[in-house]
Amino acid sequence: MVIVDLGYKKIVLSNDKALELAELLQGAEMFEEVYIQSEKRVSKDDDHTYHVYPVKEFFSMRLMGDSLYQMAKLAGKPVKS
Numbered sequence: 084m085v086i087v088d089l090g091y092k093k094i095v096l097s098n099d100k101a102l103e104l105a106e107l108l109q110g111a112e113m114f115e116e117v118y119i120q121s122e123k124r125v126s127k128d129d130d131h132t133y134h135v136y137p138v139k140e141f142f143s144m145r146l147m148g149d150s151l152y153q154m155a156k157l158a159g160k161p162v163k164s
Contacts (some may be wrong), residue, residue, distance in 0.1 A: 084147040095152065101144055113138040 085101035087094050090107060119139045124130065 084152045086145050086147045088143045106140060
């Protein structure tokens with residue numbers, strides 16, 4: 084299994100699926116919305132600027148051993164206190 088770190092979330096995929104995902108994301112671009120404070124706005128209707136740009140790395144991958152995967156799967160979703 085492979086742990087894929089997508090910003091603030093981590094997902095687990097099989098090796099084959101992780102490779103497919105990496106190939107798909109290879110040509111992806113980053114999209115970002117930037118909030119404009121009210122005193123800096125040119126128009127009162129324009130509260131964001133929008134940006135699309137190339138990005139070299141926005142995800143990472145690492146291998147997950149079978150025993151860790153099985154243990155984590157048994158534990159399930161953590162309970163928030």
